[in-house]
Amino acid sequence: MKRFNLIALLFAVLLAFTPDTALAEIGGLTKCSESPAFNKRLTSSVKKLEQRKALYDSETPQALALQQQINQTKARFEKYGRSDLLCGTDGLPHLIADGRWSHAAEFILPGFGFIYISGWIGWVGRKYIRAVSTTANPSESEIIINVPLALKIMATGYIWPISAWQDLISGDLVAPKDEVTVSPR
Known part of the structure; x- marks a missing residue:
């Protein structure tokens, strides 16, 4: 934090x-x-x-x-x-x-804002899918959204860059190579 x-x-x-x-x-x-x-x-x-x-x-x-x-x-x-x-x-x-920093307000800062918000949305979606995958019927939880759980995850999603970095360092962000399917070609 x-x-x-x-x-x-x-x-x-x-x-x-x-x-x-x-x-x-x-x-x-x-x-x-x-x-x-x-x-x-x-x-x-x-x-x-x-x-x-x-x-x-x-x-x-x-x-x-x-x-x-x-x-x-x-x-x-x-x-x-x-x-x-x-x-x-x-x-x-x-x-x-x-x-140029003199024109940062025109493109650079809105660009960073877009990346931050889209990352927030993606991170919250990833975290929600992981949370509901442990429920009795994960497919249904993906279709019928558990609103209290989703709001709780969204409220903590603003620190997604730090969370993503921690998951990358711990090895939880990327799947191991033996779990990734590769085409036989």
Whole structure:
């Protein structure tokens, strides 16, 4: 548990010290708030919605829905403009996935998050299958989920990297070679 807390602290420190400015020397990209194409895209999107809104009376549900959509569009563009995302000549934000720490929030950190969550799901599933395999009817326990047992396992699954490492070291993670079937070819 101490290792997990140390790793979490390390990631928090790395996030705290990532630079806040976008580096625009990447393939001709510019910061979205400074991109003329980005601002043009905002103007044209809002203009199209306002033209559609003009077809309805101001208090009709259609006009109110279009006004809400206009507000959401403006808020989305404003959020992109305030962020460090870089826009291309098409006016759309581009994600930089080249491993630079200045763009870690765009791809690296969500990638680690995906790996962590998918590992959590896989580890909990593995642990559940192993737990129900000792019951009287394991096939039925795989189909009809034992919810209290599954929730208990899910609640402890967040430390899956440590548990997986311990199982790897102890030899419990990988089956021995004599238990693995091999094709006769």
